Amino acid sequence: MNIGIVGLGLIGGSLGLDLRAQGYHVLGVSRREQTCEQAIACGAVDTASLDLATLKSADVIIICTHIAAILPTVQQLIPYLSPATILTDVGSVKVPVVEAIAPLWQNFVGGHPMAGKTESGIEAAQKELFVNNPYVLTPIASTPASAVQIVEEVARSLQAKIYHCRPEDHDRAVSWISHLPVMVSSNLIAACMGESNPDVLALAQNLASSGFRDTSRVGGGNSELGVMMARYNRQELLRSLNSYRQHLDDLIAIVEQENWEALEQQLKSTHSARPRFLKE
Amino acid sequence: MNIGIVGLGLIGGSLGLDLRAQGYHVLGVSRREQTCEQAIACGAVDTASLDLATLKSADVIIICTHIAAILPTVQQLIPYLSPATILTDVGSVKVPVVEAIAPLWQNFVGGHPMAGKTESGIEAAQKELFVNNPYVLTPIASTPASAVQIVEEVARSLQAKIYHCRPEDHDRAVSWISHLPVMVSSNLIAACMGESNPDVLALAQNLASSGFRDTSRVGGGNSELGVMMARYNRQELLRSLNSYRQHLDDLIAIVEQENWEALEQQLKSTHSARPRFLKE
Numbered sequence: 312m313n314i315g316i317v318g319l320g321l322i323g324g325s326l327g328l329d330l331r332a333q334g335y336h337v338l339g340v341s342r343r344e345q346t347c348e349q350a351i352a353c354g355a356v357d358t359a360s361l362d363l364a365t366l367k368s369a370d371v372i373i374i375c376t377h378i379a380a381i382l383p384t385v386q387q388l389i390p391y392l393s394p395a396t397i398l399t400d401v402g403s404v405k406v407p408v409v410e411a412i413a414p415l416w417q418n419f420v421g422g423h424p425m426a427g428k429t430e431s432g433i434e435a436a437q438k439e440l441f442v443n444n445p446y447v448l449t450p451i452a453s454t455p456a457s458a459v460q461i462v463e464e465v466a467r468s469l470q471a472k473i474y475h476c477r478p479e480d481h482d483r484a485v486s487w488i489s490h491l492p493v494m495v496s497s498n499l500i501a502a503c504m505g506e507s508n509p510d511v512l513a514l515a516q517n518l519a520s521s522g523f524r525d526t527s528r529v530g531g532g533n534s535e536l537g538v539m540m541a542r543y544n545r546q547e548l549l550r551s552l553n554s555y556r557q558h559l560d561d562l563i564a565i566v567e568q569e570n571w572e573a574l575e576q577q578l579k580s581t582h583s584a585r586p587r588f589l590k591e
Numbered sequence: 592m593n594i595g596i597v598g599l600g601l602i603g604g605s606l607g608l609d610l611r612a613q614g615y616h617v618l619g620v621s622r623r624e625q626t627c628e629q630a631i632a633c634g635a636v637d638t639a640s641l642d643l644a645t646l647k648s649a650d651v652i653i654i655c656t657h658i659a660a661i662l663p664t665v666q667q668l669i670p671y672l673s674p675a676t677i678l679t680d681v682g683s684v685k686v687p688v689v690e691a692i693a694p695l696w697q698n699f700v701g702g703h704p705m706a707g708k709t710e711s712g713i714e715a716a717q718k719e720l721f722v723n724n725p726y727v728l729t730p731i732a733s734t735p736a737s738a739v740q741i742v743e744e745v746a747r748s749l750q751a752k753i754y755h756c757r758p759e760d761h762d763r764a765v766s767w768i769s770h771l772p773v774m775v776s777s778n779l780i781a782a783c784m785g786e787s788n789p790d791v792l793a794l795a796q797n798l799a800s801s802g803f804r805d806t807s808r809v810g811g812g813n814s815e816l817g818v819m820m821a822r823y824n825r826q827e828l829l830r831s832l833n834s835y836r837q838h839l840d841d842l843i844a845i846v847e848q849e850n851w852e853a854l855e856q857q858l859k860s861t862h863s864a865r866p867r868f869l870k871e
Contacts, residue, residue: 425798425800444800445797445798445800447798472797474794474797474798476790476794480788480790480791480794481794483786483788483791483795484791484794484795484798485795485798487782487783487786487791487795488783488795488796488798488799488800488802488803489798489802489803491779491782491783492779492802492803492806492807493802494842495775495778495779495806496806497842497857497858497861498775498835498838498839498842499771499772499775499835500861500864500865500868501838501842501857501860501861501864502767502771502831502834502835502837502838503767503768503771503868504860504861504864505834505838506763506767508760508763510756510760511760511763511764511767514754514756514760514761514764515763515764515765515767515768515868516768516867516868517725517752517754518705518725518727518754518764518765518768518769519768519868519869520705520724520725520768520769522768522769522772522773522808522809523768523769523772523868523869524868524869525805525806525808525809526772526775526776526805526806526808526809527772527861527865527868528802528805528806529802529805529806530858530861530865531861531862531864531865531866532862533862534855534858534859534862535855537854537855537858538851538854538855538858541846541851541854542849542851545846545849548846549843549846549847551782551783552839552842552843552846553843554782554785555778555779555782555839556836556839556840556843558778558781558782558785559778559832559835559836559839560836562774562777562778562781562832563829563832563833563836566821566825566828566829566832567829569822569825571818571821571822574817574818574821575814575815575817575818577777577781578777578810578814578817578818579814580781580784581777581780581781581784581807581810581811582811582812582813582814584780584781584784584811585780585807585810585811586811587796588780588783588795588796588799588803588804588807589799589803589804
Protein backbone atom coordinates (compact mmCIF):
# COMPACT_ATOMS: atom_id res chain seq x y z
CA MET A 312 0.00 0.00 0.00
CA ASN A 313 1.23 3.51 -0.84
CA ILE A 314 1.00 6.04 1.98
CA GLY A 315 1.44 9.75 1.37
CA ILE A 316 2.60 12.05 4.13
CA VAL A 317 2.22 15.80 3.74
CA GLY A 318 4.34 17.72 6.23
CA LEU A 319 7.61 16.07 7.23
CA GLY A 320 8.09 17.35 10.75
CA LEU A 321 8.32 15.44 14.02
CA ILE A 322 5.00 13.63 13.54
CA GLY A 323 5.14 13.18 9.76
CA GLY A 324 8.76 12.03 9.90
CA SER A 325 8.16 9.63 12.78
CA LEU A 326 5.11 8.16 11.05
CA GLY A 327 7.20 7.61 7.93
CA LEU A 328 9.96 5.80 9.81
CA ASP A 329 7.54 3.32 11.37
CA LEU A 330 5.31 2.86 8.34
CA ARG A 331 8.28 2.07 6.12
CA ALA A 332 9.46 -0.45 8.70
CA GLN A 333 6.00 -2.04 8.42
CA GLY A 334 6.46 -2.44 4.67
CA TYR A 335 4.37 0.49 3.46
CA HIS A 336 5.71 2.51 0.54
CA VAL A 337 5.90 6.09 1.86
CA LEU A 338 5.68 9.16 -0.39
CA GLY A 339 6.56 12.41 1.39
CA VAL A 340 5.74 15.99 0.53
CA SER A 341 7.24 19.01 2.21
CA ARG A 342 7.32 22.74 1.45
CA ARG A 343 11.11 22.77 1.76
CA GLU A 344 13.66 21.05 -0.46
CA GLN A 345 16.05 20.63 2.45
CA THR A 346 13.41 18.82 4.50
CA CYS A 347 12.80 16.45 1.59
CA GLU A 348 16.49 15.63 1.47
CA GLN A 349 16.67 15.09 5.22
CA ALA A 350 13.58 12.89 5.19
CA ILE A 351 15.08 10.65 2.52
CA ALA A 352 18.46 10.60 4.25
CA CYS A 353 17.02 9.54 7.60
CA GLY A 354 14.78 6.90 6.06
CA ALA A 355 11.47 8.55 6.89
CA VAL A 356 10.23 8.34 3.28
CA ASP A 357 10.87 6.36 0.11
CA THR A 358 10.46 9.44 -2.08
CA ALA A 359 10.04 13.10 -1.21
CA SER A 360 8.84 16.03 -3.29
CA LEU A 361 7.64 19.61 -3.08
CA ASP A 362 4.78 18.67 -5.41
CA LEU A 363 1.45 17.37 -4.13
CA ALA A 364 0.88 15.77 -7.54
CA THR A 365 3.36 13.06 -6.58
CA LEU A 366 0.71 11.73 -4.16
CA LYS A 367 -1.56 10.65 -7.04
CA SER A 368 -0.65 7.03 -6.46
CA ALA A 369 -1.18 7.12 -2.67
CA ASP A 370 -3.94 4.94 -1.22
CA VAL A 371 -3.91 6.79 2.10
CA ILE A 372 -2.64 10.33 2.67
CA ILE A 373 -1.84 11.55 6.15
CA ILE A 374 -1.88 15.36 6.50
CA CYS A 375 0.76 16.22 9.11
CA THR A 376 0.90 19.98 8.65
CA HIS A 377 0.10 22.60 11.26
CA ILE A 378 -3.61 22.65 11.94
CA ALA A 379 -4.11 25.94 10.07
CA ALA A 380 -2.65 24.41 6.91
CA ILE A 381 -4.86 21.30 6.84
CA LEU A 382 -7.77 22.83 4.90
CA PRO A 383 -5.66 24.59 2.21
CA THR A 384 -3.57 21.44 1.82
CA VAL A 385 -6.65 19.32 1.20
CA GLN A 386 -8.02 21.88 -1.24
CA GLN A 387 -4.79 21.73 -3.21
CA LEU A 388 -4.66 17.94 -3.05
CA ILE A 389 -8.16 17.22 -4.29
CA PRO A 390 -7.44 17.66 -8.04
CA TYR A 391 -4.89 14.83 -7.84
CA LEU A 392 -6.96 12.32 -5.86
CA SER A 393 -8.95 9.35 -7.10
CA PRO A 394 -12.31 9.01 -5.30
CA ALA A 395 -11.02 5.97 -3.40
CA THR A 396 -8.11 7.83 -1.82
CA ILE A 397 -8.40 7.98 1.95
CA LEU A 398 -7.39 11.16 3.76
CA THR A 399 -6.60 11.48 7.43
CA ASP A 400 -4.87 14.12 9.56
CA VAL A 401 -2.99 14.37 12.87
CA GLY A 402 -4.38 17.69 14.15
CA SER A 403 -4.71 18.01 17.92
CA VAL A 404 -8.20 19.57 17.70
CA LYS A 405 -10.82 17.67 15.74
CA VAL A 406 -14.14 19.55 15.42
CA PRO A 407 -12.87 22.39 13.18
CA VAL A 408 -10.84 19.99 11.05
CA VAL A 409 -13.63 17.47 10.57
CA GLU A 410 -16.18 20.24 9.91
CA ALA A 411 -13.91 21.73 7.25
CA ILE A 412 -12.73 18.56 5.50
CA ALA A 413 -15.63 16.10 5.69
CA PRO A 414 -17.80 18.15 3.27
CA LEU A 415 -14.88 18.27 0.80
CA TRP A 416 -13.82 14.65 0.91
CA GLN A 417 -16.00 11.76 1.92
CA ASN A 418 -13.15 9.33 2.55
CA PHE A 419 -11.75 11.51 5.32
CA VAL A 420 -11.13 10.17 8.84
CA GLY A 421 -10.03 12.64 11.52
CA GLY A 422 -7.09 11.36 13.54
CA HIS A 423 -4.92 12.41 16.46
CA PRO A 424 -1.86 10.39 17.41
CA MET A 425 -1.11 11.64 20.94
CA ALA A 426 2.63 11.53 20.99
CA GLY A 427 5.06 14.34 21.12
CA LYS A 428 8.25 15.63 22.52
CA THR A 429 9.82 19.00 23.14
CA GLU A 430 11.82 19.06 19.92
CA SER A 431 10.19 19.55 16.56
CA GLY A 432 11.10 19.13 12.91
CA ILE A 433 12.35 16.21 10.85
CA GLU A 434 15.55 16.16 12.95
CA ALA A 435 13.45 15.12 15.92
CA ALA A 436 11.67 12.29 14.09
CA GLN A 437 12.14 8.94 15.80
CA LYS A 438 11.09 5.33 15.51
CA GLU A 439 8.34 3.93 17.73
CA LEU A 440 7.15 7.35 18.84
CA PHE A 441 3.57 6.10 18.89
CA VAL A 442 4.03 2.75 20.61
CA ASN A 443 1.55 2.40 23.48
CA ASN A 444 0.36 5.97 23.03
CA PRO A 445 -3.26 6.84 22.24
CA TYR A 446 -4.24 7.28 18.59
CA VAL A 447 -7.71 8.77 18.43
CA LEU A 448 -9.94 8.40 15.36
CA THR A 449 -13.00 10.61 15.05
CA PRO A 450 -15.22 9.29 12.23
CA ILE A 451 -18.67 10.84 11.83
CA ALA A 452 -21.95 9.34 10.62
CA SER A 453 -21.07 9.96 6.96
CA THR A 454 -17.56 8.46 7.14
CA PRO A 455 -17.39 5.17 5.19
CA ALA A 456 -16.66 2.23 7.48
CA SER A 457 -14.08 0.96 4.97
CA ALA A 458 -12.07 4.19 5.27
CA VAL A 459 -12.13 4.01 9.08
CA GLN A 460 -11.00 0.41 8.92
CA ILE A 461 -8.01 1.17 6.73
CA VAL A 462 -6.85 4.18 8.77
CA GLU A 463 -7.23 2.08 11.92
CA GLU A 464 -5.11 -0.65 10.34
CA VAL A 465 -2.35 1.89 9.59
CA ALA A 466 -2.53 3.32 13.14
CA ARG A 467 -2.54 -0.14 14.64
CA SER A 468 0.65 -1.00 12.74
CA LEU A 469 2.35 1.73 14.83
CA GLN A 470 1.44 -0.24 17.97
CA ALA A 471 -0.61 2.70 19.17
CA LYS A 472 -3.70 2.31 21.36
CA ILE A 473 -6.69 3.07 19.18
CA TYR A 474 -9.67 5.06 20.47
CA HIS A 475 -12.77 6.00 18.49
CA CYS A 476 -14.90 8.94 19.54
CA ARG A 477 -16.93 11.85 18.27
CA PRO A 478 -14.86 14.92 17.32
CA GLU A 479 -16.71 16.88 20.03
CA ASP A 480 -15.82 14.36 22.73
CA HIS A 481 -12.19 14.35 21.62
CA ASP A 482 -11.94 18.12 21.85
CA ARG A 483 -13.57 18.22 25.27
CA ALA A 484 -11.34 15.44 26.61
CA VAL A 485 -8.10 16.98 25.35
CA SER A 486 -9.18 20.32 26.70
CA TRP A 487 -9.20 18.79 30.20
CA ILE A 488 -6.01 16.83 30.07
CA SER A 489 -3.88 18.75 27.60
CA HIS A 490 -5.04 22.31 26.89
CA LEU A 491 -6.22 23.27 30.40
CA PRO A 492 -2.95 22.05 31.98
CA VAL A 493 -0.97 24.32 29.65
CA MET A 494 -2.99 27.36 30.73
CA VAL A 495 -2.98 26.44 34.43
CA SER A 496 0.75 25.89 34.30
CA SER A 497 1.57 29.05 32.36
CA ASN A 498 -0.62 30.97 34.77
CA LEU A 499 1.41 29.62 37.69
CA ILE A 500 4.60 31.03 36.21
CA ALA A 501 2.87 34.33 35.42
CA ALA A 502 1.53 34.64 38.98
CA CYS A 503 4.94 33.89 40.52
CA MET A 504 6.60 36.46 38.24
CA GLY A 505 4.08 38.98 39.57
CA GLU A 506 5.69 39.01 43.03
CA SER A 507 6.44 42.69 43.61
CA ASN A 508 9.28 42.31 46.11
CA PRO A 509 12.43 41.59 44.08
CA ASP A 510 14.18 39.92 47.04
CA VAL A 511 11.30 37.50 47.52
CA LEU A 512 11.14 36.83 43.77
CA ALA A 513 14.88 36.06 43.67
CA LEU A 514 14.52 33.82 46.73
CA ALA A 515 11.56 32.01 45.16
CA GLN A 516 13.61 31.44 42.00
CA ASN A 517 16.45 30.03 44.10
CA LEU A 518 14.23 27.78 46.17
CA ALA A 519 12.11 26.38 43.34
CA SER A 520 12.68 22.67 42.89
CA SER A 521 11.00 19.56 41.50
CA GLY A 522 7.44 20.52 42.49
CA PHE A 523 7.66 23.82 40.67
CA ARG A 524 9.59 22.24 37.79
CA ASP A 525 6.88 19.67 37.10
CA THR A 526 3.88 21.95 37.63
CA SER A 527 5.34 24.65 35.36
CA ARG A 528 6.68 22.41 32.60
CA VAL A 529 3.89 22.57 30.03
CA GLY A 530 3.25 26.24 30.81
CA GLY A 531 6.84 26.99 29.86
CA GLY A 532 6.54 25.16 26.55
CA ASN A 533 6.01 26.19 22.94
CA SER A 534 3.90 29.36 22.79
CA GLU A 535 2.68 28.79 19.20
CA LEU A 536 1.27 25.43 20.19
CA GLY A 537 -0.50 27.01 23.17
CA VAL A 538 -2.10 29.69 21.01
CA MET A 539 -3.14 27.07 18.48
CA MET A 540 -4.90 25.03 21.19
CA ALA A 541 -6.77 28.09 22.40
CA ARG A 542 -7.72 29.26 18.88
CA TYR A 543 -8.99 25.97 17.60
CA ASN A 544 -10.47 24.60 20.80
CA ARG A 545 -11.64 27.91 22.24
CA GLN A 546 -15.14 26.89 23.36
CA GLU A 547 -13.96 23.79 25.18
CA LEU A 548 -10.96 25.54 26.66
CA LEU A 549 -13.19 28.31 28.00
CA ARG A 550 -15.52 25.72 29.46
CA SER A 551 -12.69 23.94 31.27
CA LEU A 552 -11.06 27.23 32.34
CA ASN A 553 -14.32 28.46 33.82
CA SER A 554 -14.84 25.19 35.64
CA TYR A 555 -11.28 25.43 36.92
CA ARG A 556 -11.95 28.94 38.17
CA GLN A 557 -15.10 27.79 39.97
CA HIS A 558 -13.12 25.06 41.72
CA LEU A 559 -10.41 27.62 42.55
CA ASP A 560 -12.96 29.96 44.11
CA ASP A 561 -14.21 27.09 46.26
CA LEU A 562 -10.66 26.22 47.28
CA ILE A 563 -9.87 29.83 48.20
CA ALA A 564 -13.05 29.97 50.30
CA ILE A 565 -12.03 26.78 52.10
CA VAL A 566 -8.64 28.25 53.01
CA GLU A 567 -10.20 31.60 53.99
CA GLN A 568 -12.66 29.82 56.27
CA GLU A 569 -9.90 27.59 57.67
CA ASN A 570 -12.07 24.62 56.82
CA TRP A 571 -9.21 22.14 57.11
CA GLU A 572 -11.45 19.11 56.98
CA ALA A 573 -12.81 20.20 53.61
CA LEU A 574 -9.29 20.88 52.37
CA GLU A 575 -8.13 17.46 53.49
CA GLN A 576 -11.12 15.91 51.73
CA GLN A 577 -10.26 17.69 48.49
CA LEU A 578 -6.58 16.75 48.67
CA LYS A 579 -7.42 13.14 49.51
CA SER A 580 -9.88 12.96 46.65
CA THR A 581 -7.39 14.38 44.12
CA HIS A 582 -4.72 12.06 45.51
CA SER A 583 -6.90 9.04 44.82
CA ALA A 584 -8.30 10.36 41.51
CA ARG A 585 -4.94 11.02 39.87
CA PRO A 586 -3.97 7.37 39.21
CA ARG A 587 -7.17 6.96 37.15
CA PHE A 588 -5.61 9.32 34.60
CA LEU A 589 -2.28 7.54 34.56
CA LYS A 590 -3.20 3.90 34.28
CA GLU A 591 -1.21 1.81 31.87
CA MET B 592 30.34 17.73 68.27
CA ASN B 593 27.19 15.99 69.50
CA ILE B 594 24.10 16.51 67.39
CA GLY B 595 20.67 15.55 68.63
CA ILE B 596 17.88 14.74 66.22
CA VAL B 597 14.30 14.62 67.44
CA GLY B 598 12.02 12.85 65.00
CA LEU B 599 13.60 10.08 62.96
CA GLY B 600 11.60 10.19 59.74
CA LEU B 601 12.76 10.85 56.19
CA ILE B 602 14.42 14.17 57.03
CA GLY B 603 15.71 13.32 60.51
CA GLY B 604 17.03 9.96 59.34
CA SER B 605 18.67 11.39 56.22
CA LEU B 606 20.30 14.16 58.25
CA GLY B 607 21.64 11.55 60.65
CA LEU B 608 23.16 9.44 57.87
CA ASP B 609 25.08 12.39 56.42
CA LEU B 610 26.07 13.99 59.72
CA ARG B 611 27.51 10.73 61.01
CA ALA B 612 29.44 10.39 57.76
CA GLN B 613 30.86 13.85 58.49
CA GLY B 614 32.11 12.68 61.88
CA TYR B 615 29.39 14.15 64.09
CA HIS B 616 28.14 12.02 66.98
CA VAL B 617 24.39 11.71 66.42
CA LEU B 618 21.88 11.14 69.24
CA GLY B 619 18.40 10.28 68.02
CA VAL B 620 15.06 10.51 69.75
CA SER B 621 11.81 9.07 68.42
CA ARG B 622 8.38 8.42 69.90
CA ARG B 623 8.51 4.81 68.74
CA GLU B 624 10.84 2.09 69.94
CA GLN B 625 10.74 0.40 66.55
CA THR B 626 11.89 3.57 64.81
CA CYS B 627 14.81 3.83 67.25
CA GLU B 628 15.86 0.30 66.37
CA GLN B 629 15.55 0.96 62.63
CA ALA B 630 17.53 4.19 62.91
CA ILE B 631 20.39 2.42 64.66
CA ALA B 632 20.25 -0.50 62.23
CA CYS B 633 20.45 1.71 59.14
CA GLY B 634 23.22 3.85 60.58
CA ALA B 635 21.22 7.06 60.87
CA VAL B 636 22.16 7.56 64.55
CA ASP B 637 24.83 6.50 67.03
CA THR B 638 22.29 6.11 69.81
CA ALA B 639 18.51 6.29 69.85
CA SER B 640 16.05 6.71 72.68
CA LEU B 641 12.43 7.53 73.49
CA ASP B 642 13.70 9.92 76.18
CA LEU B 643 14.47 13.57 75.42
CA ALA B 644 16.76 13.60 78.49
CA THR B 645 19.34 11.69 76.45
CA LEU B 646 19.92 14.91 74.48
CA LYS B 647 21.49 16.66 77.53
CA SER B 648 24.92 16.27 76.00
CA ALA B 649 23.97 17.56 72.55
CA ASP B 650 25.58 20.79 71.32
CA VAL B 651 23.05 21.23 68.53
CA ILE B 652 19.55 19.74 68.43
CA ILE B 653 17.63 19.52 65.17
CA ILE B 654 13.86 19.23 65.64
CA CYS B 655 12.61 17.12 62.74
CA THR B 656 9.06 16.47 63.92
CA HIS B 657 5.88 17.49 62.14
CA ILE B 658 5.47 21.24 62.34
CA ALA B 659 2.64 20.99 64.90
CA ALA B 660 4.93 19.07 67.27
CA ILE B 661 7.83 21.54 67.21
CA LEU B 662 6.58 23.80 70.03
CA PRO B 663 5.59 21.01 72.47
CA THR B 664 8.88 19.23 71.73
CA VAL B 665 10.90 22.36 72.59
CA GLN B 666 8.85 22.90 75.75
CA GLN B 667 9.63 19.35 76.86
CA LEU B 668 13.29 19.68 75.91
CA ILE B 669 14.07 22.92 77.73
CA PRO B 670 14.50 21.39 81.22
CA TYR B 671 17.38 19.26 79.88
CA LEU B 672 19.25 21.95 77.96
CA SER B 673 22.27 23.96 78.95
CA PRO B 674 21.99 27.64 77.94
CA ALA B 675 24.62 27.10 75.21
CA THR B 676 22.64 24.38 73.42
CA ILE B 677 21.64 25.44 69.95
CA LEU B 678 18.22 24.48 68.63
CA THR B 679 17.12 24.42 65.03
CA ASP B 680 14.21 22.90 63.15
CA VAL B 681 13.34 21.73 59.63
CA GLY B 682 9.75 22.98 59.40
CA SER B 683 8.59 24.03 55.95
CA VAL B 684 6.90 27.21 57.24
CA LYS B 685 9.02 29.56 59.32
CA VAL B 686 7.04 32.52 60.75
CA PRO B 687 4.86 30.53 63.17
CA VAL B 688 7.80 28.37 64.26
CA VAL B 689 10.18 31.27 64.84
CA GLU B 690 7.47 33.31 66.59
CA ALA B 691 6.75 30.40 68.93
CA ILE B 692 10.28 29.24 69.69
CA ALA B 693 12.46 32.37 69.66
CA PRO B 694 10.88 33.75 72.88
CA LEU B 695 11.48 30.41 74.60
CA TRP B 696 15.05 29.76 73.52
CA GLN B 697 17.52 32.41 72.46
CA ASN B 698 19.91 30.03 70.71
CA PHE B 699 17.26 29.01 68.20
CA VAL B 700 17.81 29.27 64.45
CA GLY B 701 14.89 28.50 62.14
CA GLY B 702 15.87 26.19 59.30
CA HIS B 703 14.35 24.56 56.25
CA PRO B 704 16.29 22.01 54.23
CA MET B 705 14.35 21.85 50.96
CA ALA B 706 14.69 18.23 50.05
CA GLY B 707 12.06 15.59 49.94
CA LYS B 708 10.68 12.63 48.16
CA THR B 709 7.37 10.87 47.89
CA GLU B 710 8.15 8.25 50.53
CA SER B 711 8.30 9.11 54.21
CA GLY B 712 9.58 7.52 57.41
CA ILE B 713 12.97 6.20 58.46
CA GLU B 714 12.74 3.51 55.76
CA ALA B 715 12.97 6.29 53.18
CA ALA B 716 16.03 7.95 54.75
CA GLN B 717 18.93 8.21 52.32
CA LYS B 718 22.43 9.58 52.08
CA GLU B 719 23.14 12.85 50.30
CA LEU B 720 19.48 13.86 50.21
CA PHE B 721 20.47 17.51 50.72
CA VAL B 722 23.38 17.76 48.28
CA ASN B 723 22.93 20.82 46.04
CA ASN B 724 19.49 21.48 47.48
CA PRO B 725 18.60 24.75 49.22
CA TYR B 726 18.91 24.90 53.01
CA VAL B 727 17.28 28.08 54.26
CA LEU B 728 18.19 29.66 57.60
CA THR B 729 15.89 32.32 59.04
CA PRO B 730 17.67 34.04 61.95
CA ILE B 731 16.03 37.15 63.42
CA ALA B 732 17.56 40.25 65.01
CA SER B 733 17.81 38.58 68.42
CA THR B 734 19.45 35.38 67.15
CA PRO B 735 23.09 35.16 68.33
CA ALA B 736 25.50 35.22 65.37
CA SER B 737 27.45 32.33 66.92
CA ALA B 738 24.37 30.11 66.85
CA VAL B 739 23.70 30.96 63.20
CA GLN B 740 27.30 30.22 62.34
CA ILE B 741 27.23 26.78 63.91
CA VAL B 742 23.93 25.76 62.33
CA GLU B 743 25.24 26.99 59.01
CA GLU B 744 28.38 24.89 59.43
CA VAL B 745 26.25 21.81 60.05
CA ALA B 746 24.05 22.56 57.04
CA ARG B 747 27.09 23.24 54.89
CA SER B 748 28.55 19.84 55.80
CA LEU B 749 25.54 18.33 53.99
CA GLN B 750 26.71 20.07 50.78
CA ALA B 751 23.46 21.99 50.72
CA LYS B 752 23.18 25.49 49.23
CA ILE B 753 22.72 27.87 52.15
CA TYR B 754 20.32 30.81 52.00
CA HIS B 755 19.65 33.32 54.76
CA CYS B 756 16.43 35.29 54.84
CA ARG B 757 13.72 36.68 57.08
CA PRO B 758 11.09 34.13 58.14
CA GLU B 759 8.45 36.27 56.38
CA ASP B 760 10.37 36.24 53.08
CA HIS B 761 10.85 32.47 53.33
CA ASP B 762 7.15 31.87 53.83
CA ARG B 763 6.21 34.14 50.94
CA ALA B 764 8.77 32.56 48.61
CA VAL B 765 7.74 28.97 49.40
CA SER B 766 4.12 29.92 49.02
CA TRP B 767 4.85 30.83 45.38
CA ILE B 768 7.00 27.90 44.38
CA SER B 769 5.83 25.11 46.66
CA HIS B 770 2.45 25.70 48.31
CA LEU B 771 0.67 27.44 45.42
CA PRO B 772 1.73 24.71 42.94
CA VAL B 773 0.15 22.05 45.19
CA MET B 774 -3.17 23.90 45.22
CA VAL B 775 -3.08 24.73 41.48
CA SER B 776 -2.26 21.13 40.68
CA SER B 777 -4.86 19.59 43.00
CA ASN B 778 -7.41 21.99 41.56
CA LEU B 779 -6.60 20.74 38.05
CA ILE B 780 -7.42 17.18 39.05
CA ALA B 781 -10.58 18.33 40.84
CA ALA B 782 -11.75 20.31 37.80
CA CYS B 783 -11.14 17.38 35.44
CA MET B 784 -13.01 15.01 37.75
CA GLY B 785 -15.92 17.45 37.58
CA GLU B 786 -16.61 16.57 33.92
CA SER B 787 -20.25 15.54 33.95
CA ASN B 788 -20.24 13.33 30.84
CA PRO B 789 -18.90 9.93 31.94
CA ASP B 790 -17.81 9.01 28.40
CA VAL B 791 -15.74 12.18 28.09
CA LEU B 792 -14.27 11.67 31.56
CA ALA B 793 -13.26 8.11 30.67
CA LEU B 794 -11.78 9.31 27.38
CA ALA B 795 -9.85 12.09 29.17
CA GLN B 796 -8.48 9.52 31.62
CA ASN B 797 -7.39 7.33 28.72
CA LEU B 798 -5.79 10.17 26.76
CA ALA B 799 -3.94 11.82 29.66
CA SER B 800 -0.20 11.58 29.23
CA SER B 801 3.02 13.31 30.29
CA GLY B 802 1.62 16.87 30.33
CA PHE B 803 -1.18 15.91 32.67
CA ARG B 804 1.11 13.65 34.67
CA ASP B 805 3.58 16.44 35.43
CA THR B 806 1.06 19.19 36.03
CA SER B 807 -0.97 17.02 38.41
CA ARG B 808 1.91 15.41 40.31
CA VAL B 809 2.11 17.60 43.41
CA GLY B 810 -1.67 17.96 43.55
CA GLY B 811 -1.95 14.20 43.81
CA GLY B 812 0.54 14.04 46.67
CA ASN B 813 0.29 13.72 50.44
CA SER B 814 -2.91 15.38 51.69
CA GLU B 815 -1.66 15.89 55.26
CA LEU B 816 1.30 17.86 53.96
CA GLY B 817 -1.00 20.00 51.83
CA VAL B 818 -3.26 20.82 54.77
CA MET B 819 -0.22 21.63 56.89
CA MET B 820 1.06 24.12 54.30
CA ALA B 821 -2.31 25.84 54.17
CA ARG B 822 -2.77 25.92 57.97
CA TYR B 823 0.65 27.27 58.81
CA ASN B 824 1.18 29.50 55.80
CA ARG B 825 -2.44 30.56 55.35
CA GLN B 826 -1.93 34.29 54.84
CA GLU B 827 0.78 33.88 52.23
CA LEU B 828 -1.05 31.05 50.49
CA LEU B 829 -4.20 33.17 50.27
CA ARG B 830 -2.16 36.03 48.87
CA SER B 831 -0.64 33.85 46.17
CA LEU B 832 -3.95 32.08 45.44
CA ASN B 833 -5.69 35.42 45.00
CA SER B 834 -2.96 36.67 42.71
CA TYR B 835 -3.21 33.42 40.75
CA ARG B 836 -6.96 33.92 40.41
CA GLN B 837 -6.45 37.47 39.16
CA HIS B 838 -4.05 36.20 36.50
CA LEU B 839 -6.51 33.46 35.61
CA ASP B 840 -9.31 35.97 35.16
CA ASP B 841 -7.08 37.95 32.81
CA LEU B 842 -6.21 34.80 30.88
CA ILE B 843 -9.87 33.79 30.54
CA ALA B 844 -10.69 37.30 29.28
CA ILE B 845 -7.90 37.02 26.70
CA VAL B 846 -9.31 33.74 25.37
CA GLU B 847 -12.89 35.08 25.46
CA GLN B 848 -11.83 38.13 23.45
CA GLU B 849 -9.78 35.97 21.07
CA ASN B 850 -6.85 38.26 21.74
CA TRP B 851 -4.33 35.80 20.35
CA GLU B 852 -1.50 38.31 20.35
CA ALA B 853 -1.90 38.84 24.09
CA LEU B 854 -2.05 35.08 24.64
CA GLU B 855 1.11 34.56 22.62
CA GLN B 856 2.81 37.30 24.64
CA GLN B 857 1.85 35.62 27.91
CA LEU B 858 2.96 32.19 26.74
CA LYS B 859 6.23 33.58 25.41
CA SER B 860 6.87 35.42 28.64
CA THR B 861 6.23 32.34 30.79
CA HIS B 862 8.35 30.28 28.40
CA SER B 863 11.28 32.60 28.94
CA ALA B 864 10.64 33.15 32.68
CA ARG B 865 10.61 29.48 33.63
CA PRO B 866 14.36 28.83 33.32
CA ARG B 867 14.98 31.56 35.92
CA PHE B 868 13.33 29.27 38.48
CA LEU B 869 15.30 26.24 37.42
CA LYS B 870 18.84 27.49 37.15
CA GLU B 871 21.50 25.29 38.62
